[in-house]
Amino acid sequence: MTGARTYQARLRQGHWFNALPAALQEALLAAAQIKQLSAGQALFRRGDKPCGLYAVVEGGMRIGAVNTAGKEALLTLIEAPYWFGEISLFDGQPRTHDAFADGASTLLQVPQAVLLALLEQQPQYWRDVALLMSHKLRLAFIALEEMSLRPAAPRLARRLLLMAENYGEGEPRRVIHLPQEQLALMLSISRQTTNQILKDLESQGMLRLNYGEIEILDLQRLRQAAQ
Numbered sequence: 001m002t003g004a005r006t007y008q009a010r011l012r013q014g015h016w017f018n019a020l021p022a023a024l025q026e027a028l029l030a031a032a033q034i035k036q037l038s039a040g041q042a043l044f045r046r047g048d049k050p051c052g053l054y055a056v057v058e059g060g061m062r063i064g065a066v067n068t069a070g071k072e073a074l075l076t077l078i079e080a081p082y083w084f085g086e087i088s089l090f091d092g093q094p095r096t097h098d099a100f101a102d103g104a105s106t107l108l109q110v111p112q113a114v115l116l117a118l119l120e121q122q123p124q125y126w127r128d129v130a131l132l133m134s135h136k137l138r139l140a141f142i143a144l145e146e147m148s149l150r151p152a153a154p155r156l157a158r159r160l161l162l163m164a165e166n167y168g169e170g171e172p173r174r175v176i177h178l179p180q181e182q183l184a185l186m187l188s189i190s191r192q193t194t195n196q197i198l199k200d201l202e203s204q205g206m207l208r209l210n211y212g213e214i215e216i217l218d219l220q221r222l223r224q225a226a227q
Contacts, residue, residue, distance in 0.1 A: 003032075007108065034106065044099050056079055056081065063078065064076075082169050088112070154226055159186060176215075198214070
């Protein structure tokens, strides 16, 4: 295999891609271009023109925004085999957030014009792309509800659980490469509160804290803590 097809098996580990019709999987791989990013490199920024649909196949991406004062709002950290960028495909509007490489990363890019041409020829595939967006919209509504109604500790446990399960796009993983400062940004809670909750979860044997990463030791108990 050459080019994007090198990553076909990796992509099929993701629930969305694996559930696509075989013809659509093949069309996406045939159109995809490989894009390499170095640590911290911007893929796109808020306000940029639509540039297509992306899949993380190696490394990870930080999705968020920075205000005029330089304060960062980190929304999510995504890793392979996660697809993103579909909002601008639907409305043709500029990018809503910034996307930066979290370490050296490899992406597949299906260009906007190519994908729109495919969807014009095969309009039944719009539903498949819509399912990608609706899954994220469902998670966003849940996060908004939890922000308003749930205490910090179960919200933090819930976010760790989602990341461990790659937001429903893959099998659970044991290690989350995420500094505590970034986790605090995601949840809009203080660094001190984040550390306190993580230490408590560690003392209960649910996880282990290492430099720049969180190792999940007991996924089932973490699910209970997230309730």
